[in-house]
Amino acid sequence: MTTAVLEKARSLQRYVWSSPALAALLYPLALAALFRSATLVHERAVGAGGLAFLVSLSLCLAVPAVAVRVAYLLGHAEAASAGEIRARRLAHLAVASPPLFTLIGVALYLLHAPANSDYLLWALIWLGVLVAIALGRADVPAARPTRAAIAPWLVELHGLTALALLLFLLPHVANHVAGIWSAATHVHVMKALRRIYRNPVVEPVLVAVVLFQIGSGVVLLWRRTARPSDLFGTLQTAAAGYLAVFLSSHLTAVFVLGRAVMKVDTDFSFASGAPAGLLLDSWNVRLVLHYFLAVCCLFVHVGSGVRAVMLSRYPVRTANRTAWSVIGVGALAAAVAIVGLAGFHLAPAA
Numbered sequence: 001m002t003t004a005v006l007e008k009a010r011s012l013q014r015y016v017w018s019s020p021a022l023a024a025l026l027y028p029l030a031l032a033a034l035f036r037s038a039t040l041v042h043e044r045a046v047g048a049g050g051l052a053f054l055v056s057l058s059l060c061l062a063v064p065a066v067a068v069r070v071a072y073l074l075g076h077a078e079a080a081s082a083g084e085i086r087a088r089r090l091a092h093l094a095v096a097s098p099p100l101f102t103l104i105g106v107a108l109y110l111l112h113a114p115a116n117s118d119y120l121l122w123a124l125i126w127l128g129v130l131v132a133i134a135l136g137r138a139d140v141p142a143a144r145p146t147r148a149a150i151a152p153w154l155v156e157l158h159g160l161t162a163l164a165l166l167l168f169l170l171p172h173v174a175n176h177v178a179g180i181w182s183a184a185t186h187v188h189v190m191k192a193l194r195r196i197y198r199n200p201v202v203e204p205v206l207v208a209v210v211l212f213q214i215g216s217g218v219v220l221l222w223r224r225t226a227r228p229s230d231l232f233g234t235l236q237t238a239a240a241g242y243l244a245v246f247l248s249s250h251l252t253a254v255f256v257l258g259r260a261v262m263k264v265d266t267d268f269s270f271a272s273g274a275p276a277g278l279l280l281d282s283w284n285v286r287l288v289l290h291y292f293l294a295v296c297c298l299f300v301h302v303g304s305g306v307r308a309v310m311l312s313r314y315p316v317r318t319a320n321r322t323a324w325s326v327i328g329v330g331a332l333a334a335a336v337a338i339v340g341l342a343g344f345h346l347a348p349a350a
């Protein structure tokens with residue numbers, strides 16, 4: 001190949017690497033469009049508003065989708081350069097745009113930063129990433145860690161504590177699914193569950209396990225993103241990155257913002273941004289994807305983990321089917337939960 005063709009290929013490669021950061025940069029605009037279109041529907045412009053709502057929702061979802069696609073493409077290379085590994089990690093960060101934008105919003109609110117400074121900080125972060133990708137050397141060889149570099153005990157402990165955490169998470173998600181019937185049903189179920197997870201012994205253990213999951217997850221993610229990966233491997237790491245940012249954001253919102261600062265009951269009203277709701281408030285609208293994809297990612301992460309364990313005993317087809325079934329159940333649960341949180345309920349109005 002001539003030098004000119006190689007140069008051309010390199011510059012095209014940079015466009016692909018930059019696309020997750022560019023998509024993330026535009027994420028707040030897609031959210032603003034979602035809010036405006038929901039407002040239009042609320043003001044009875046159902047036709048135009050409904051169409052605009054679907055388009056803006058697709059644009060919001062396109063941000064993590066583009067980032068997962070690029071992370072997947074970059075995971076193919078057997079001998080990735082340092083630039084490719086960095087771009088792959090940044091693509092993982094872009095997948096986590098919804099909880100990262102929420103975390104930044106909550107943190108700046110807690111710090112009494114001026115209104116809309118979250119938009120400014122967001123733009124600065126992703127413009128910085130774009131500049132770093134544009135200026136970075138693409139072809140520096142990387143020292144690829146071997147399988148042994150990922151400490152097996154850490155993988156095992158991460159898996160075991162994740163199983164323990166599911167004892168809280170599955171009822172927690174079921175609680176949000178129950179909200180589709182009515183807000184009162186959600187609160188009723190939550191009060192029953194709180195007797196267990198708000199127990200003075202259980203709650204500190206739960207929080208410690210979550211913090212361990214975040215810490216160990218980030219270490220594993222860092223190492224895994226330096227190794228080649230297939231589709232399920234990428235889905236697993238992308239979901240892991242999302243959950244690490246989501247849990248950091250979620251615990252800050254529940255424990256610091258809700259309980260310590262606002263001193264409110266962190267119940268259905270708190271989660272659903274009452275009284276304005278999730279869709280008709282320009283700040284709360286960010287919680288739509290934040291929550292929806294969190295539940296999806298939980299099931300994607302568990303489904304791909306279960307598949308990896310099954311591969312040593314069952315045919316690939318069976319393992320894949322199981323993983324897709326778990327992911328399908330998660331997507332359904334996420335959709336039902338978010339519809340309820342957005343204020344649409346099945347119970348007849350009282």
Ligand code: HEM
Pocket residue numbers: 169172176190194197198203206210243247250254265266267268270271291292294295298337338341
């Ligand atoms: C529909 C999505 C979700 C919503 C609306 C939501 C909302 C909430 C709310 C309101 C609380 C406070 C509960 C209370 O005061 O009793 C809470 C706690 C918590 N959530 Fe979520 N959550 C969601 C999904 C998730 C997911 C996917 C995870 C983990 C991957 C998670 C992890 C936690 C943890 C660890 C706590 C702390 C429990 C405690 O109070 O000790 N949540 N969530």
